[in-house]
Every structure is written in structure tokens, then in C-alpha cells.
Amino acid sequence: MRTTNLFILRGHVGQAPKAFGKTAKVNVATDRVWTDSKGERKEETDWVTISLLNEKVAQWALTHVVKGDAVYAECRIADGSYKDKAGETVYTTDVIANAFHKLDLGNRDDAGA
Template sequence: MSGINKVILVGHLGKDPEVRHLEGGVAVASFPLATSETFNKEGRKVEQTEWHNIVMWRGLADVAAKFLQKGKLVYIEGKLRTRSFEDKEGIKKYTTEVVAENFTMLGRKTDFESGESRVARAVENENFKGGDSDDLPY
């Protein structure tokens, strides 16, 4: 039986998406996303925030770069990926990221300069293809 790797997050961007272009012009955007929950602890309200590293590839990265900004509320669907890298001292490190497969901007339309309908048109006009995350170059 196959496993399921599905992540659904609703949170606020911690900073504007940072976009890089790899060999062959493949776009990759990354940004932190904060999700918060509030609970009652000993009669007082406590808020706990978790930070998630979000990665978007190809056309999805281009759309994110155009329309997402620090502080905006967004719904993201994707999957968890853990990868390793070497830091400046040559020590092997691991990081876990959410590789986004799609996203939806949330909030009032006035929160977005162009409105959601223009985002949909931009995606269509750019022949949007989020791509298969199994084809990722890492």
C-alpha cells in the first residue's frame, strides 16, 4: 500500500517570496509561513506560532512572486520533503520543507492589488504548469 504525504496550511507570509532561477530557467520561490493557534492555559489565552518553510516551483513560483507579499493570508496545499545540504563548515544539515502544489490567496479582495480573478487569468496566460514535484532537481 502506498503512503499519503499531504499538507494543508493556512497562514501568513513571514516575508516576500524569494525567487531564484536555476539552470534551464526553472523558477523556485521560497518563503516562511506562520500558522498560529490559540488555546486556553490555566485560564489565560495563549497563542502558539509555528513557522513552515514553503517552496514553490516553476509557474507556481512565478505567480507567487507576482501576487504574494509579506503578511498576506494564504491557503497552501503540498507535501513534505526533507533534504540535506552542507553548511559553510562542511557539516551535513537537514531541512524539512513544504513543497506547494497549489495555493489560494485569502482575505478581502481589497487586500490584493489585482484581485483573485486577475490571478486566475495570469495563470492561464502564462500557460501555468505547477509541474510534478517528483521531478524536482534535488
């Protein structure tokens, strides 16, 4: 059986993407809205840091994406680990973009890499 590791995210950029060598990272906000047991409307923002490991996509984002832009990303979740300065193992969960697009909400078309 084939398996799938796909995470789709649509949200707004919280700050300009940041370069990390030939890659980049971008923070994206998404909103969750629900009604609690008392019937009150609740809203909460989740922040997701997306790694843009494809050099072409990273450079495009660094040039064209700014704070507030609406974006769409198709990502995969990857677990990793590294040793900190004290030699302890630190475990990470990363969101890595397979596709990353800037959305034009005026006409619902998208553009990007």
C-alpha cells in the same frame, strides 16, 4: 497500501516571496490558540517556509503575493541533506507546495495558481 504525505496550511504571508532561480520561497505565519492548565488563554505564532518549486506557481507568487496576504497551501514534507563548508552533513526538512492559492477573505473565494 497507498500512503499520503499531505500538509495543509492556511496563514498569512510574513514578507514578499523571494526568488531562488526559477523557484521561490514564502514565509507563512499560522497562529495556535489554547487554554493552559490554569485556564489562561495562550497564543503562539508558528512560521513555515514553503518552497514553490513549480516555475509557473513561483512566478505567479512573486508577482501577486505580498506581505499580509492570506494564503492556502497544500504541501508535502521532504527530507534532504547537503554537505556544509566543513564537509559535515546537514539534514533538512522542507515543505514543498503542490498547490498554492491566495485567499480573498472578503468573499471566501480563492484565486491563484
